[in-house]
Amino acid sequence: MALEKITKNNNGAMSSEFFMLPNFVLSLIERVLNQALSLDPQLSQKLNAVKHKRLVVEIRDWQQSIQLVYSADQLHLYSAQSNENADCMISADIETLLALKNPAMLTQLIRQDKLDLQGDLNIAQTYSNAFSGIDIDWPEQLSKYIGDAPAQQLYLHLKELKQKSSKTDTKISTMLTSLCQDELAITIHPLELEQFKQKNRELKGQVAAVEQRINALLNSFLPSNTR
Amino acid sequence: MNETEQKTTHFGYKTVAEGDKASMVADVFHSVAAKYDVMNDLMSFGVHRLWKRQTIASSGVRKGHHVLDLAGGTGDLTAKFSQLVGETGQVVLGDINSSMLKVGREKLHNLGLVGNIDYVQMNAEMLPFPDNSFDVITIAFGLRNVTDKDKALRSMYRILKPGGRLLVLEFSKPEHDVLSKAYDFYSFNLLPTMGKLVANDSESYKYLAESIRMHPDQDTLKAMMEDAGFEQTTYQNLTGGIVALHRGFKY
Numbered sequence: 001m002a003l004e005k006i007t008k009n010n011n012g013a014m015s016s017e018f019f020m021l022p023n024f025v026l027s028l029i030e031r032v033l034n035q036a037l038s039l040d041p042q043l044s045q046k047l048n049a050v051k052h053k054r055l056v057v058e059i060r061d062w063q064q065s066i067q068l069v070y071s072a073d074q075l076h077l078y079s080a081q082s083n084e085n086a087d088c089m090i091s092a093d094i095e096t097l098l099a100l101k102n103p104a105m106l107t108q109l110i111r112q113d114k115l116d117l118q119g120d121l122n123i124a125q126t127y128s129n130a131f132s133g134i135d136i137d138w139p140e141q142l143s144k145y146i147g148d149a150p151a152q153q154l155y156l157h158l159k160e161l162k163q164k165s166s167k168t169d170t171k172i173s174t175m176l177t178s179l180c181q182d183e184l185a186i187t188i189h190p191l192e193l194e195q196f197k198q199k200n201r202e203l204k205g206q207v208a209a210v211e212q213r214i215n216a217l218l219n220s221f222l223p224s225n226t227r
Numbered sequence: 228m229n230e231t232e233q234k235t236t237h238f239g240y241k242t243v244a245e246g247d248k249a250s251m252v253a254d255v256f257h258s259v260a261a262k263y264d265v266m267n268d269l270m271s272f273g274v275h276r277l278w279k280r281q282t283i284a285s286s287g288v289r290k291g292h293h294v295l296d297l298a299g300g301t302g303d304l305t306a307k308f309s310q311l312v313g314e315t316g317q318v319v320l321g322d323i324n325s326s327m328l329k330v331g332r333e334k335l336h337n338l339g340l341v342g343n344i345d346y347v348q349m350n351a352e353m354l355p356f357p358d359n360s361f362d363v364i365t366i367a368f369g370l371r372n373v374t375d376k377d378k379a380l381r382s383m384y385r386i387l388k389p390g391g392r393l394l395v396l397e398f399s400k401p402e403h404d405v406l407s408k409a410y411d412f413y414s415f416n417l418l419p420t421m422g423k424l425v426a427n428d429s430e431s432y433k434y435l436a437e438s439i440r441m442h443p444d445q446d447t448l449k450a451m452m453e454d455a456g457f458e459q460t461t462y463q464n465l466t467g468g469i470v471a472l473h474r475g476f477k478y
Contacts, residue, residue, distance in 0.1 A: 020274060020277040020278070020281070020465065020466065023277040023280050023281055023284075024277055026280070027276070027277070027280060051313075052289065052290035052311075052313055054289065067284070069289075069311060071290070071310050071311055071313055072309075072310035072313070074310060076307070076310065076311065078280060078283060078284035079281070079284050080284070081284065081285055081287075085287050085289060
């Protein structure tokens with residue numbers, strides 16, 4: 001049974017179990033999620049639809065299962081012993097789970113066999129919808145500590161900074177590309193690469209044709225008894 | 228546990244009359260109730276919260292369940308169970324000690340947890356509930372203080388619904404010798420000193436260390452649960468066996 005399995009796993013993962021790391025990490029995540037709940041009132045409303053429903057998420061590459069329950073206006077996160085009592089169970093790699101930020105991906109990922117889902121699909125969709133649409137009014141939250149005007153100013157500055165850094169990123173990337181391609185000539189242009197590939201394919205075809213002709217010639221010159 | 232006579236039992240390392248143990252344990256907890264939470268955090272470096280989280284994770288508690296948090300003390304488990312069972316469920320916080328119940332009730336009221344919690348002073352050996360009343364029973368760091376543990380386990384089995392489960396979270400025997408030695412040093416030297424400094428009560432914490440050593444180890448407790456009628460009984464060592472979480476079902 002599940003508890004026995006975990007008891008055996010204990011021997012393999014002594015240090016993490018000794019310090020109860022999975023539980024510790026989950027308690028931190030729970031705290032962050034509940035903080036997000038208090039900052040975005042919309043989130044609670046969205047999650048009301050799955051109140052008291054148990055979602056078990058199995059992260060395959062981490063070999064961890066987490067159970068999620070929303071009740072009494074709070075999210076409760078615990079390690080899951082098994083998928084017993086789960087209203088919905090999702091099993092996938094962490095990369096696939098992160099792709100669920102886009103709720104539309106859910107059915108696509110199931111079809112691609114990247115994600116297993118058992119139980120009520122609606123629960124998974126509600127959680128995915130709720131967390132993908134988190135909208136925290138940061139200026140409002142900041143204003144509680146530093147006042148309305150400074151909070152708004154700070155928010156605008158940070159927003160501007162983010163835009164600027166994104167622009168700078170693009171600029172540096174373009175500059176590096178042109179430097180490597182045109183000035184230093186250590187890399188080639190994508191078009192040149194495409195042209196090279198095309199020529200390679202043609203050459204491959206020609207070599208194959210020559211090979212076939214040589215084989216045919218060899219076969220015709222060989223004496224019939226050695227064939 | 229009764230090694231010499233039927234009428235004696237252990238109180239830490241002392242052998243006392245069976246009838247006296249409950250009142251002696253009561254004195255210990257009357258004495259530590261006010262500082263219980265602070266001392267728990269201090270003594271376990273906060274890890275007791277993670278042990279309790281693991282207990283909740285293993286409980287399978289859900290909406291509408293009836294839960295008994297035995298020896299619930301200051302209500303750490305009750306607080307979470309109350310949220311998980313919702314308004315259609317019920318949690319009973321039971322403790323033999325009135326001081327602990329008072330602290331627990333005040334704490335849970337301050338957290339705004341009212342409506343689905345009952346507070347009952349009770350003896351774990353004679354639980355005042357009808358047969359088949361609860362879906363889940365937990366007893367966290369309480370069983371070792373009970374005078375007749377077998378009787379208490381049978382009593383818990385009686386009031387558990389078929390399909391229900393008992394979770395016993397209790398100090399146990401460390402799996403490795405090195406850990407065991409370090410743990411002994413900590414328990415017998417540092418713990419009473421901490422008790423004296425924070426709660427001005429070294430005797431209670433000396434009793435705590437001694438009672439842990441006198442408590443049955445993992446396999447003995449598992450066998451005791453099976454004797455009481457529990458099935459699919461398993462245990463999980465936490466923090467190298469310093470604490471063990473036993474789980475048994477009634478079918």
